[in-house]
Amino acid sequence: MKEMKEVKKTKKSRFSIDIKYIPALAAMFLFIASYAIGGMLYGDRGFLTLRNFTSIFTDNAYLGVSAVGMTFVIISGGIDLSVGSVAALSTMLIAWCTAELNMDSRLVLGLVLALGTFMGFMMGVLIDKLKVPPFIATLIGMFLARGLCFLISIQSITINDPLLRTLGRWRIRLVQRPPAHINISVIIFAVVLVTGIVIMQYTKFGRGVYAFGGNRQSAMLMGLPTSRIQIGVYAFNGFCSALAGVLFAFYTFSGYGRHLYGMELDVISSVVIGGSLLSGGVGYPIGSLFGIMIHGVILKYISFNGKLSSWWTKIAVGVLLLLFIALQRFIVYVADRNKKILKEH
């Protein structure tokens, strides 16, 4: 055929936001908006104070740490249901080892983090080598970790270790009145978040995770170490789960097998609201931060209102999830349609 249209060589470079950033940006705006609305409703009772703002972080830092790990998993196209159980097991081990076995608390912290990483690693091996679907492999991990908690004790164990008590109580006061502070959990969360961002954006491993989540067949054919990537993601998330458990132990000073039931779903929903695509390949740790904060603000609404049942959190999160998943589908649809139009020209 003689009359063929010119190949489109260049795309007009104009200012435009890449469509893949939109869910994360939407989460950011939603957070700002929900915070502003909270200010309008409860401003007279101190919703807008720095104290209230920082408490969103101090209350949810453990969730945030877990969300960073979960972001890795979801970008790689997987899912991890074990995070709540592994975190609970961590609180249990910390309490038991320090209270019953009188072990050195620094050693215990190290062991707990190593165990979490190892459990994540093993789930990764199951998924990668035995081709067990992530949902099933991490379900196994979830039951195993939860069961181990009760094997140790069916009671709640209080943490009295002086070092852990000191660490848990340590805080930096930002303003005196009303008192606003950040604690060690917030600092650890910040470190984990920044590390997560740097790993995802600037290391071979992080870029490999994106490639793997985008198209694992291609990632393999492009010569990426896909096994290492996949197992690494679950190991990292195992570490984050254990660390989340450590922060929760600082928060409650107790270890208990009933801690953090259903945390995995809060974390997954926050990550999705934060703009990570469950199909993999797209997402940002910073988006998950906003996901967690939105979750935190909803909790604040309920505590400021005082009359609402805390189950409203679940309903609100459910509605938000629905909206964000609809938004993601819409974006995929728009992207596909644009592609179609591009192809026709």
Added chain:
Amino acid sequence: MEDPAALLQASKIEKSFPGVHALKKVDFTLRKGEVHSLMGENGAGKSTLIKCLTGVYGIDGGDIYFQGQSIRPTSPQHAARLGISSVYQEVNLCPNLSVAENIFVGREPMKGPFVRWKAMEKSAGEILSRFDIHIDVRRSLDSYSIAIQQMIAIARAINVSAQVLILDEPTSSLDKTEVGKLFEIVRRLKSEGMGIIFITHFLDQVYEISDRITVLRNGELVGEYKAKGLSKIALVTKMVGKDYDELTSVSRVESGGDNEVVISLEEVSARHSIENVSLELRRSEVVGFAGLLGSGRTEAANVMFGLEHNSSGTVRLKGTAVRLASPAEAIRRRIALCPEDRKRDGIIGELSIRENIILALQARYGLFKYIKKKQQNEMAGKYIELLGIATPDSEKKAGELSGGNQQKLILARWLATEPEVMLLDEPTRGIDVGAKAEIMKLTLDLCRQGMAIAFISSELDEVVRMSNKVIIMRDRAKTGEIAEKDLNQDAILRAIAGGDAS
């Protein structure tokens, strides 16, 4: 044995799969700075040979020499490290990563543990500008056309300091200008001393670019020829092992022109797809659809199959206005569609041949009607024989069949539903000459038996040879109709290009 100019040499390669002797003592020599086409029908062993050379399969016998050294690639990555890179028809890149990353992922320029994005994007831009492609390398890959993606795949492949580049059907989804562009790049690489193995089904492209041609047939080497000294007819004859005449002997079914109208569109429009299209398909007639990619020819078929819904106008089935809400309904009304992209929309590769054949039938009977295993087997056996699908048995996975056989399988699936209207969208794309002739003959047989057929193809000579009437599509609208007596390639080309054809 060794040729001093040889870059890559395969000697007496043997490869067997259960039930198939895929390569029988095949020799192949690629020299520095040449484009070497590998030709043969589907199942001749081209892909198997390539997969042996790139380490996807291990070889059962023979030797591979690369620059005089004996090698045994164990994986595509290993082959790439040795200097043998391949680019496949399906672009194997990550759509969510940026263009620059797709070129560099896995070997990014690093500073300590960190990726140097700026440097990476700069070199990506430089590499692509060598190909005369000027795009924003920071955008994600999926914002660009398949053609650009293909060239990015090539950029990635040769950036691994490749000496041998294997292009497996790189042009099947490109239009003419894009192919031209690709060939420019190929020529440049060739002049830099790279050896290029080229596989395609387009004969014209073979002659346009190749220096040498190696022909395989049934897993055996037929011979190696200089492209200049081999005529097209001779080449096809060597590939098929029989005369080219067979293809040219295909000719349309005579039609009185006043057969019963089976399906018709009356001024039908559908959003984003076609505008104001009227047409009729009659019993025992083949209606050809011609037009460029995206002209609306595929979309018109989709409307008749209930995949896209008309926003205005009427679809009539044997005179009665109908609303085709879904493909399931179209199937119940005895309409069948063989889609353009058989891998994506047609074949379910993981299922067996039998299961693939039964699928559409099941759709017509409803999900809950059980079709007896015995009946399934009979049906599968019948169509395998009828269409000449080359397979040891009906339980082979459909994904393991060659392109031509997959196409026959799709036909078989639809024939099992005993359709009255058959919509064929590019049924001969990506399959070899022999299989093409077979598919065309089968289609004409069906037509003779009374089926109404829509035949959509970019291969104009096929359209001319098969059709009783050709509908010209342009910019989503029907721009003309050419009757049987005025039918020739020139007339179609003129009509597509914009002359008045009616």
